[in-house]
Amino acid sequence: MHNIIKYEFKGQIKNIIGMFVILSFVNLVILYYSKVLTIQGSVALTFVTGFAAFIAVLIAGIQTFTRDLYDDTGYLLYQTPTKGIYIVGGKIIFSVIQVIFLTLISFLFMLPYILKADNLPYPTFSSMVYMGIVCVFIYSFLLLSIYFSAAVSKLIAKSKKWGTLSGFLIFIIFWTLFGKIGDFLGNIFNYSINFNIFILKNAYMSFTAPSISLNIAYMVFEIVVFILLLMGVSYIIEQKIDL
DSSP, rough: OOOHHHHHHHHHHHHHHHHHHHHHHHHHHHHHHHHHHHHHHHHHHHHHHHHHHHHHHHHHHHHHHHHHHSTHHHHHHHHHSSOOOHHHHHHHHHHHHHHHHHHHHHHHHHHHHHHSSSOOOOEOHHHHHHHHHHHHHHHHHHHHHHHHHHHHHHHSSSSHHHHHHHHHHHHHHHHHHHHHHHHHHHHHSSEEEEOEEEEESSSEEEEEEEOEEEHHHHHHHHHHHHHHHHHHHHHHHHHHOOO
C-alpha cells in the first residue's frame, strides 16, 4: 500500500503543488482585503476556497482511478503482484491525506479571523476526534462508492465514454438503494447515540448546542457496506478487469 501511495504522489505532485500555490495565493489576497470584506465575508470566502480545493481533490481521485481502468497506466499498475485491496486502499488513503492537508491550510488561514472574534462556540476534544473520524469515513465511503461504480461499469462497457455514463447510473442506483435500506433499518432498530458538538463558555455563561443523534443500526450498515464495497472493488480490479 505504501508503494501505491508513492505512485499516486509522483503522478499528482504537480497538481498538488499547483493547488497549494493557488489556495495560498487566494487566501492571502482575502486576508489582505479582510478589512474591506469584513470578518464574515473573509471567513465565507476562505471557506468557499477550501471547499473548491476539496472538490478538486475529489475529482483528481476519481480521475486517477478511471485513468488506470481505461488508459495504458493500468497495465503498469494492475499487472503488478500488488493485491487489489492495497491498490484501492492506497488510492483512498492518498486522497484522504490530500484533504487533511488542504483542511489544515484552510484552518491556518481561518485563524486570524477566529482570533479576532469573541465568544465563539468551540468543539470539545472528544467531539473533534469523533467529527474527524466521521468526516474521513464519509469521504472515503463516497470515493469508494465512485470506485465501485467505475469498476462495475468497466465490466459492462469497454469504452470510456459509455463507461462514464453507465458508472454514473450505477452510482445513482447504489445511493438510492443504500439510502432506502439504511432508512428502513434505522426505523426498525431505533437506537441512537447523541453527541454534543459545540460548547460556548465565557466568564458569564455556558451554553451547549443541540446534540447530534446518530442511529446505531444505520452506522453498522454503513460500515458493513463499506467493507463489502472495498472487497468488491478489490476483487473486480484484481480478477475481472480486462486491460
